[in-house]
Structures are given as structure tokens and as C-alpha cells.
Amino acid sequence: xxxxxxxxxxxxxxxxxxxxxxxxxxxxxxxxxxxxxxxxxxxxxxxxxxxxxxxxxxxxxxxxxxxxxxxxxxxxxxxxxxxxxxxxxxxxxxxxxxxxxxxxxxxxxxxxxxxxxxxxxxxxxxxxxxxxxxxxxxxxxxxxxxxxxxxxxxxxxxxxxxxxxxxxxxxxxxxxxxxxxxxxxxxxxxxxxxxxxxxxxxxxxxxxxxxxxxxxxxxxxxxxxxxxxxxxxxxxxxxxxxx
Amino acid sequence: xxxxxxxxxxxxxxxxxxxxxxxxxxxxxxxxxxxxxxxxxxxxxxxxxxxxxxxxxxxxxxxxxxxxxxxxxxxxxxxxxxxxxxxxxxxxxxxxxxxxxxxxxxxxxxxxxxxxxxxxxxxxxxxxxxxxxxxxxxxxxxxxxxxxxxxxxxxxxxxxxxxxxxxxxxxxxxxxxxxxxxxxxxxxxxxxxxxxxxxxxxxxxxxxxxxxxxxxxxxxxxxxxxxxxxxxxxxxxxxxxxxxxxxxxxxxxxxxxxxxx
Numbered sequence: 016x017x018x019x020x021x022x023x024x025x026x027x028x029x030x031x032x033x034x035x036x037x038x039x040x041x042x043x044x045x046x047x048x049x050x051x052x053x054x055x056x057x058x059x060x061x062x063x064x065x066x067x068x069x070x071x072x073x074x075x076x077x078x079x080x081x082x083x084x085x086x087x088x089x090x091x092x093x094x095x096x097x098x099x100x101x102x103x104x105x106x107x108x109x110x111x112x113x114x115x116x117x118x119x120x121x122x123x124x125x126x127x128x129x130x131x132x133x134x135x136x137x138x139x140x141x142x143x144x145x146x147x148x149x150x151x152x153x154x155x156x157x158x159x160x161x162x163x164x165x166x167x168x169x170x171x172x173x174x175x176x177x178x179x180x181x182x183x184x185x186x187x188x189x190x191x192x193x194x195x196x197x198x199x200x201x202x203x204x205x206x207x208x209x210x211x212x213x214x215x216x217x218x219x220x221x222x223x224x225x226x227x228x229x230x231x232x233x234x235x236x237x238x239x240x241x242x243x244x245x246x247x248x249x250x251x252x253x254x255x256x257x258x
Numbered sequence: 259x260x261x262x263x264x265x266x267x268x269x270x271x272x273x274x275x276x277x278x279x280x281x282x283x284x285x286x287x288x289x290x291x292x293x294x295x296x297x298x299x300x301x302x303x304x305x306x307x308x309x310x311x312x313x314x315x316x317x318x319x320x321x322x323x324x325x326x327x328x329x330x331x332x333x334x335x336x337x338x339x340x341x342x343x344x345x346x347x348x349x350x351x352x353x354x355x356x357x358x359x360x361x362x363x364x365x366x367x368x369x370x371x372x373x374x375x376x377x378x379x380x381x382x383x384x385x386x387x388x389x390x391x392x393x394x395x396x397x398x399x400x401x402x403x404x405x406x407x408x409x410x411x412x413x414x415x416x417x418x419x420x421x422x423x424x425x426x427x428x429x430x431x432x433x434x435x436x437x438x439x440x441x442x443x444x445x446x447x448x449x450x451x452x453x454x455x456x457x458x459x460x461x462x463x464x465x466x467x468x469x470x471x472x473x474x475x476x477x478x479x480x481x482x483x484x485x486x487x488x489x490x491x492x493x494x495x496x497x498x499x500x501x502x503x504x505x506x507x508x509x510x511x512x513x514x515x516x517x518x519x
Contacts, residue, residue, distance in 0.1 A: 022474065022476075024467075024469055024476055024477045025467065025477070026467065026469055026477065026499075026501060126338075129338070129370075130334070130335070130338055130340060132370070133334040133337060133338060133366060133370050134330070134331050134334045134335075136334070136365075136366060136369055136370065137330035137331065137333055137334040137337075137362065137366055138330045138331070140330065140362055140365050140366075141330040141362065144358065144362070145323065145324070148319075148323055149320065149323075152316050152319055152320055153316075153320075179325075183322070183325045183326070186322065187325075187326065201355070204355070207315075207318045207319055207322050207323075208322050208323060208324060208325065208326070208327075209323075209324065209356065209357065209358050210319055210323065211357065213287065215357065219355075219357060227287065227289065231280065231283045231284070231287060232280070234283060235279050235280070235283055238311065238314065238315065241314075241318070242314060251317060251318070251321060254321045254322075255317065255321060
């Protein structure tokens with residue numbers, strides 16, 4: 016007999032959903048949990064949404080977030096990530112007009128929730144790393160900021176992103192043309208793109224450079240080549256203008 | 259290191275011989291000898307040369323930092339094995355020579371659980387309902403608080419103000435819910451006020467669900483305002499359970515409330 020799920024209250028669905036967990040997989044029925052999700056996201060049942068929100072927030076904290084204390088020293092807490100991720104799911108359902116066909120069963124939906132959460136965690140880590148890098152680079156030895164904080168871009172200004180990518184591509188090609196030595200190209204990546212310290216470079220590439228002095232000599236060579244190349248300097252100037 | 263702001267750049271070293279490029283790079287790397295540092299203190303020519311090198315390096319780094327690193331979403335999708343074979347290959351190739359992306363992946367691995375047990379939620383072979391069941395149990399243990407009628411009554415009976423002089427109070431010692439009832443055109447109207455001695459304001463913007471035990475109709479719903487009050491005005495007499503949800507996940511539950519005219 017097929018139940019008419021639309022008649023059940025949220026509370027009743029939760030009870031039935033939980034009840035299924037005790038059954039073997041061959042006879043288990045997922046539709047009650049799924050109906051909860053459907054009401055929350057597609058029927059815009061505000062109360063189902065809040066219920067599902069709570070239900071899966073706790074699932075995240077108990078089963079998906081391994082080490083919430085990792086974030087204790089950082090501004091955003093594990094709870095913030097859960098809130099942000101769940102709001103993002105909500106927005107995606109509105110913006111992308113998701114349908115039930117996108118989630119043939121509950122496990123796929125939960126997988127989707129988990130992916131969204133990890134996207135938020137990854138984005139947070141990346142933004143934090145880029146911001147710390149820029150703060151590091153914009154201080155002089157006297158500790159003054161050569162570039163005010165409000166001039167440091169957020170890094171994701173989509174209106175100029177396409178142009179920046181095109182300039183990056185040209186810079187990449189020009190660097191490869193100027194630095195014909197593979198080791199120089201690797202050093203350029205480590206030093207300029209990744210801002211690795213000499214110790215880190217030596218740790219990863221001890222077969223290319225034996226000590227810090229070797230790296231220093233190679234850096235000088237690279238910098239002279241780049242400073243003397245008018246095309247490269249023009250591209251760099253273009254890039255600065257699009258920040 | 260002091261810098262003077264003259265209109266003209268110094269044209270020669272104040273204390274020859276001028277520092278070599280090697281020595282200037284040693285300063286950038288914080289490896290310079292005390293003599294080199296003393297030289298820079300007295301020689302603006304060499305200081306300017308150092309500044310020029312530093313500024314060029316800085317403009318390169320600021321402009322090109324991680325420009326060919328994949329977006330963080332892709333690293334996360336790689337982590338969850340959600341990429342095509344081609345995309346996975348590209349990410350793997352990038353990871354081989356990018357310690358920053360390796361660190362990012364490690365951060366995700368540390369933060370997010372992806373072992374066999376926890377991958378149950380994204381695996382079709384193991385039902386997520388097991389997780390839901392655990393969740394419901396934890397949920398009930400941790401945040402659901404049962405309120406009972408004051409004076410240890412077995413269940414509460416709510417009547418209109420004309421029939422019941424005092425409002426009905428449900429409590430668990432820390433949280434109390436005061437209910438009053440009145441007759442309106444649409445039916446019966448309940449007004450509820452929550453007083454939480456443990457966390458003032460917790461129930462603001464929450465919601466209330468009133469479930470009929472005597473019929474199969476969908477639950478009645480109401481929002482809780484900023485004064486932690488709610489109103490529900492289309493009820494009929496009968497027996498009800500009431501669930502009250504806070505935005506932080508706490509729940510209050512009343513069982514078997516009888517509403518009479």
C-alpha cells in the first residue's frame with residue numbers, strides 16, 4: 016500500500032523516517048525522509064526546512080565534520096560553515112530550480128549537502144590564505160602598509176576575472192619563453208606563484224638546488240631576465256590595472 | 259632602515275664599494291651580514307636599489323600568486339571524487355608540484371570526515387537512515403525538553419479566559435510556557451509566551467507546531483516573535499501535542515494538551 020505522504024505532518028514523517036533505520040535494507044523505505052527533504056526545499060515548507068536544517072546540521076557535526084576544534088582559533092566556527100552551506104543549498108534550489116530528478120534518492124541529496132559543505136570550507140581556507148599572503152606582502156620593513164587594506168581586492172571580482180585570466184595566460188607563455196631552463200621555471204613557480212621560503216623550496220627540490228645560495232643566485236638571474244623584458248613588464252602593468 | 263624623501267635619486271654609493279646584487283638579495287632573505295645592514299643605513303643609493311628589487315618581486319608575487327591553482331571548489335570535488343577522469347588527472351598533476359594546494363587538500367581531509375563509516379551518507383549501499391536514527395536519538399537526548407503542567411498535573415487543560423481565570427503554565431524548571439485561550443471569530447486563539455531562564459532570547463524567530471491527536475489534519479503552525487510570544491488563532495477543541503523550535507536547534511515539547519471551550 017502506498018501512503019499519501021503529503022498528508023503526513025513533519026513530526027510524523029520524522030518518526031517514520033527514524034523508524035526505517037531499524038529495518039534491513041531490502042525492506043527499508045526511504046520515502047519518509049525524502050518527503051521531509053522534498054517539503055523543505057521544493058514545497059517551500061518553512062517548518063519542514065527548519066526541521067531538516069536542524070536534522071542535517073547535527074548529522075554534519077557528528078559525522079561529516081571530523082575536527083570542529085580545528086576552527087576554534089579562527090573567526091569562523093564549524094557552526095558558521097553549516098549555516099553558510101545550508102543557505103547555499105537553499106539558494107541553489109531557488110536559482111537553479113532543482114527538481115526531484117536531480118536527487119533520485121536520499122543518499123544522493125545527502126552527498127550533495129556534504130559537497131556544498133566542503134566547498135564552503137575550501138573557499139574559506141583559500142580566501143584566508145590569499146588574504147594572509149597579501150597582508151604579508153604589503154608591509155614594508157618598517158611595518159607600514161604600502162597598500163591600504165581597502166585596496167586589496169577580495170580576489171574574486173568576477174567582472175575582471177576573464178581579463179585577468181587572459182593576461183595570466185600570456186604572462187605564463189612569456190615566462191616560459193624567457194626562462195628556457197626547467198629549473199628556472201620551477202623556481203619561478205615556487206618563488207613567485209607560491210611564495211615558498213627557501214627552506215620549503217629545498218625540501219621539495221633538493222635535487223635542483225643544494226642550498227639557499229644556489230636559490231638566491233637563480234632568483235637574481237630570473238629577476239634580471241624579467242626586468243629587462245619590455246613585453247613582460249607591459250603584461251605585468253596590465254595585470255596591476257585590473258586588480 | 260631610514261629612508262629620506264629627496265626629489266633626486268642618489269647617483270652613487272655613499273660608502274663604496276656599492277653592495278653587490280648577491281648582498282642585496284641576502285637582505286631580502288634576511289640573511290645579510292651586519293656590515294651589509296650598516297651599509298644600507300648610511301647609503302641611500304644602495305637602499306634605493308634594494309627597494310627597487312623588493313618592489314619588483316612584490317608586484318610579481320601580488321599579481322601572480324596562485325594564478326594557475328585550480329579553484330577551491332575543484333579541490334573539494336577532487337577530495338570527494340566528484341570529478342571526471344580528465345579533471346582528476348589535471349588536479350593530480352597540479353598537486354604534484356603545488357605545496358599550497360596540497361596543504362589545502364590536507365586541510366579538507368583533516369576537517370571533513372571521509373572514512374568508511376562516515377561515507378555512509380553519500381554511499382548508496384548503506385542507508386543514511388541509520389545516521390538519521392542516531393541523530394534522532396541524540397536530538398531527543400540533547401535538545402528536546404519536555405514541559406509538563408505546573409503543579410505536577412498529569413496533563414494540561416486549557417480553557418478560555420472566561421472559564422479559566424489563570425493562564426496555563428507548562429514548565430521544566432528552567433523554561434516555562436504560559437498559554438491562554440480565547441474565542442475569536444475564526445475559532446479558538448492560543449497565545450503563548452516563553453520564558454527561558456537559561457538563555458534569554460533563544461526562542462525568538464523560532465516556530466511552533468501544534469499537532470492534533472484527535473484528527474489527521476496537518477499541524478497548525480505559528481512563528482515566534484521577538485518578544486518570544488506566539489499566537490495561533492484557528493484552533494478547534496481537542497487534544498494536541500505542541501512542539502516549539504528554536505533557531506539554534508533546541509526544542510520544547512508539550513504532550514497531550516486538552517483544549518476546551
